[in-house]
Amino acid sequence: MKTFYWLLKREFWEHRGGFLWAPVVTGSVFLVLNLMAIITAEVLGAKHGIEIGGNDVRMMLQHADRGDMAQIGSALDMAMISSMSLIGIVMGIVVLFYCLGALYDDRRDRSVLFWKSLPVSNTSTVLSKVTSAALVAPVIAVVASIACGLLQLVIYAVVLSFHGVNVWQLLTLAHPLQAIGSLLSNIPLYALWAMPAIGWLMLCSSGARTKPFLWAVAVPVVAGLLVTWFGIMGLFNLPPAWFWTHIVQRALLSVFPGSSLIFNDHDVTAMADMDGNNPLGLLAPSHTYGLLASPNLWLGVVAGAGLIAAAIWFRRVRDDG
Amino acid sequence: MNAVVTASSLTKRYKNALALDDVSFRIESGRIVGLIGPNGAGKTTALKAILGLTDFKGELNVLGFDPRTQRDRLMEQVCFIADVAVLPRWIRVSEAIDFVANVHPRFNRAKCEAFLARTKLKPNQRVKQMSKGMIVQLHLALVMAIDARLLVLDEPTLGLDILYRKQFYQSLLEDYFDENKTIIVTTHQVEEIEHILTDLMFIRDGKIVLDTDMDAVGERFAEVMVSADKADAARKMQPLDERQVFGKSIFLFDGADRSTLESMGEVRRPTVSDLFVATMKGTYA
Numbered sequence: 001m002k003t004f005y006w007l008l009k010r011e012f013w014e015h016r017g018g019f020l021w022a023p024v025v026t027g028s029v030f031l032v033l034n035l036m037a038i039i040t041a042e043v044l045g046a047k048h049g050i051e052i053g054g055n056d057v058r059m060m061l062q063h064a065d066r067g068d069m070a071q072i073g074s075a076l077d078m079a080m081i082s083s084m085s086l087i088g089i090v091m092g093i094v095v096l097f098y099c100l101g102a103l104y105d106d107r108r109d110r111s112v113l114f115w116k117s118l119p120v121s122n123t124s125t126v127l128s129k130v131t132s133a134a135l136v137a138p139v140i141a142v143v144a145s146i147a148c149g150l151l152q153l154v155i156y157a158v159v160l161s162f163h164g165v166n167v168w169q170l171l172t173l174a175h176p177l178q179a180i181g182s183l184l185s186n187i188p189l190y191a192l193w194a195m196p197a198i199g200w201l202m203l204c205s206s207g208a209r210t211k212p213f214l215w216a217v218a219v220p221v222v223a224g225l226l227v228t229w230f231g232i233m234g235l236f237n238l239p240p241a242w243f244w245t246h247i248v249q250r251a252l253l254s255v256f257p258g259s260s261l262i263f264n265d266h267d268v269t270a271m272a273d274m275d276g277n278n279p280l281g282l283l284a285p286s287h288t289y290g291l292l293a294s295p296n297l298w299l300g301v302v303a304g305a306g307l308i309a310a311a312i313w314f315r316r317v318r319d320d321g
Numbered sequence: 322m323n324a325v326v327t328a329s330s331l332t333k334r335y336k337n338a339l340a341l342d343d344v345s346f347r348i349e350s351g352r353i354v355g356l357i358g359p360n361g362a363g364k365t366t367a368l369k370a371i372l373g374l375t376d377f378k379g380e381l382n383v384l385g386f387d388p389r390t391q392r393d394r395l396m397e398q399v400c401f402i403a404d405v406a407v408l409p410r411w412i413r414v415s416e417a418i419d420f421v422a423n424v425h426p427r428f429n430r431a432k433c434e435a436f437l438a439r440t441k442l443k444p445n446q447r448v449k450q451m452s453k454g455m456i457v458q459l460h461l462a463l464v465m466a467i468d469a470r471l472l473v474l475d476e477p478t479l480g481l482d483i484l485y486r487k488q489f490y491q492s493l494l495e496d497y498f499d500e501n502k503t504i505i506v507t508t509h510q511v512e513e514i515e516h517i518l519t520d521l522m523f524i525r526d527g528k529i530v531l532d533t534d535m536d537a538v539g540e541r542f543a544e545v546m547v548s549a550d551k552a553d554a555a556r557k558m559q560p561l562d563e564r565q566v567f568g569k570s571i572f573l574f575d576g577a578d579r580s581t582l583e584s585m586g587e588v589r590r591p592t593v594s595d596l597f598v599a600t601m602k603g604t605y606a
Contacts, residue, residue, distance in 0.1 A: 006423040014411050111409035114460075116374060117401045118424055121393035316392075319375040 003120060007128035008136060011102075015132070018094040023141045026090045027148030030083050034152065038159050073173035076153060078279050080179055083152050084145040085258065091141035092256030095133050095194070099201035099255065102129040103315055104212045122315040126202065130308055133198050134191035138257065142183045150176055175280055182283035189288055190257050196300040197254035199307025206314040220248040250300055260291055325350050325471050325503045326371055330379040333366050333527075340366040341377065342527035350470070351500040352534075353517055356507045357597060358524035359604045364507045365403075367524065368475050371505070372401055384470060397426060400464045401473035405480055406456045408448045414459060415444040421463050433466035436496070454485035461489060465497045472497070474506040478513075486513060493517075515593045523600050530600060544591040545572050545582045555585055562599035573599045 012019060103126065106112040115125065153174055161167040204216040227233055227243045234240075253259050261282060281287060291297050326348040333341040340363045348354055358364050369375040373388030373395060381388060386395040408417065414437070422430045440458045448456055457477065464472065478486045494517055498504060508514055521538060523531035533541065547555045552570045556563070558581070560572035573591055574582060582588050591599075 003424045006420055010416075010420055013413075013416050014409070106409065109410060110404065110407045113374075113401075113403040113407045114409065116372075116392070117396060117403070118421065119393050119396040119426070120424055317376060319369060 004124055004128060007120065007124060008132060011128060011132040012136065015094075015098055018098055019132070019137050019140050022090050022094050023087045023144035026087050027083060027144050027151075030086055031148060031151055031155065034155060038155070042159075069173055072170075073175065074279055076156065076170065076174035077179065079156060080149040080153050080174065080176065081279055081283075083148045084179070084183065087141055087145045087148060088257040091137060092259075095137050095198075095255045096201065096252075098137065099129075099133050099198055100205050100212045100216060102133070103202055103206035103311060104208060107318065123312050126206070126308065126312045126315055130198055130202065133202075133255070134194055135187070138187050138190050141257075142187060145183060146180050149179060178280050178284070182280060182285060182288075185285040186257070186283065186288055189260070189291060192297055192301055193260045193291070194254045195304030196250050196307065197252060197304075199304035199311065200251040201255070202311040203307045203314065206311040206318065209318075217252065220251045224248045246296065250296075254300065260288075260297070323350050324348065324382075325384060326505075327382045328367075328370075328380070331367070331370060331381060332378040333363075333370065333375065339527050341370070343379075344524075344527065344529055346522065346529055346532055348503060348505065348520070350503055352519045353498065353504045353506070354520040354522060355511070355514055355518040355593070356505060356522045356524060357511060357593070358507075359601050362524045362604075363527040364524055365475055366527075368401070368403070368473055368505065368507065372399065372403075372473060398469055399471045399473065400467050400469040401475070402457075402460055402464060402477045403473075403475045405477065406453050408456055408460055410447070410449040412448050413444070414442050414446050417448075417459065417463060418444075421467075425467055427468040428463075429466045429468065433462050436462040436465060436492070454481050457481060457485060457489060461492060465492065470502060472502065472504045474504065474508075476508055477506070478508065478510065486510070490514060490517060511594045511597060512592070518593075521593065523597065525601055525604060531596075538593075538596070539590045541576055542591050542596060543574050543577060543579065543582055543588050544595065545574065545586050545588050546570075547572060547586040551585050562595075562602065 106115060153171065153176055157167045157170045160170060200220075201212075201216055204212040204219075208215045224244050224247070228240045231240065233242050249259075324347050326346070328347075329345045331341050331344040332339075338361075342363075344363075344367065356364050356367065366375065370377045370381060371383055371388060373392030376389060383395060384398050386398075388395055412420075418430065418433055418437075422428050422433075437459070440455070440462070442451070442455060442459055448459070451459070461477075478489050481489070490513065493504070506514060506518075518535055520534045521531065522529055542561075545555065546566075547570050549568065549570070555570065555572045558572075558574065558577055560574050560577075562573040564571050569586075573595060579588070
């Protein structure tokens with residue numbers, strides 16, 4: 001257990017830039033751009049003697065009925081979610097490239113010879129990297145997202161309060177706690193959903209003599225083209241697109257948080273329904289945990305486990321270091 | 322005596338080359354063994370097999386473990402420095418120490434820090450900011466602080482200047498080696514390790530061509546400087562090698578009669594490098 005903790009720490013040391021700084025910087029840049037936009041608007045407004053938003057919002061709030069209040073709450077929720085989803089995308093990219101390099105970079109620079117000189121089994125090494133991708137990186141990204149989303153909310157509320165709108169009233173319209181809860185609850189789901197992609201990318205990382213990225217992309221894409229051309233899916237009474245959505249996309253893109261929402265067709269329709277009124281509804285555990293009933297998720301987990309086992313085997317036998 | 326490494330019929334074939342050809346040997350505890358051979362002779366493959374870094378055919382027992390399947394347990398007893406500067410470039414001195422201290426049960430932190438105190442390395446320094454010599458100092462500090470029974474060194478000082486090279490072997494002898502430890506070392510700088518070796522193994526084309534201890538080298542091999550008039554007589558005794566210096570011939574003999582040799586000229590013990598050159602004659606031809 002102690003060894004495993006230190007292996008995770010080792011991964012964090014090596015990838016501090018991707019795991020910690022990438023989400024922090026993304027969030028900060030997003031907030032700074034927002035602030036600049038607000039300041040520009042305020043300055044322009046003051047110059048031309050126009051009161052932007054402020055009085056209107058105040059009047060609107062005074063005269064708003066319950067439906068309008070909900071709309072304002074949704075708008076604030078959307079603002080919060082937009083910063084969170086940006087960090088999510090960045091994290092997806094970080095995890096993708098982390099997995100591709102995790103078992104390849106140390107073979108390329110020969111430092112694998114140092115790591116293998118320590119009494120650590122190949123299995124724990126590979127599993128520590130899987131855990132870093134599936135849990136450590138998402139947890140850090142979620143914490144950064146929460147901080148960024150809350151700051152975003154506070155910034156809007158404070159700016160509006162300069163125009164005479166009550167901060168607390170605005171904050172009660174938004175649902176920051178629900179957003180935080182939803183994000184946290186999605187971490188375990190992400191880990192399960194991302195398993196086939198993490199497994200496939202790690203297998204390429206561990207097996208490829210050179211260019212793991214090329215292997216990772218070329219193999220599923222070429223397979224997909226062959227399957228489509230020869231209509232192999234027809235043998236199983238499945239449309240050709242099935243292979244692309246269930247194999248190719250799952251193997252490569254499942255590392256992006258929220259990809260489970262996009263891959264499931266009925267979720268997309270649900271999104272269209274909910275978007276306007278309740279943007280957080282899509283992330284709510286009551287909705288997302290429906291995924292646990294989907295064979296797509298569990299078959300992916302099984303495939304991921306198999307791919308990780310293969311990656312461990314390659315880690316042992318590849319001796320080109 | 323108990324054997325640290327026992328190999329029998331070790332064979333390893335790469336795609337088109339035989340790296341180890343039915344090799345058998347034994348390495349006893351408390352020895353410093355020099356494994357010496359030309360480039361591509363199979364030295365590194367032999368070491369990789371001992372360390373569980375490669376598959377092979379045949380039997381190999383290292384400290385009672387099979388390195389193919391029990392590498393992680395074997396590594397509690399075995400340390401190795403494979404090649405120069407293989408420490409990860411991103412790691413800091415303090416991180417390297419923390420990590421090894423927490424995953425290696427036989428690591429002695431105080432010993433490591435005492436050794437590093439004698440160098441210019443700073444705890445915050447990253448490997449990528451170090452010279453090659455400094456990286457080796459860090460690696461050696463980590464390895465020497467581990468109470469291992471077998472230390473394997475594969476070209477540990479390649480490309481270092483002579484100050485670092487001397488310091489490396491001196492530290493190893495003074496602060497590390499004792500009768501419970503065994504060291505296997507490969508290098509091309511034979512002259513520098515000649516005086517510290519207790520055993521010598523020559524490997525050529527995947528075969529062990531010489532396996533002896535250093536005392537036996539002096540008894541078995543002899544070098545004689547013969548003046549021109551006796552050179553023909555010496556040649557008839559089938560020397561391993563002949564070379565000319567200042568109009569005299571120097572012959573290298575394997576197991577020739579000592580008194581006959583003394584009658585022909587001045588007899589001395591050959592250096593390991595002369596022995597090596599004579600044994601490996603024609604390797605690259």
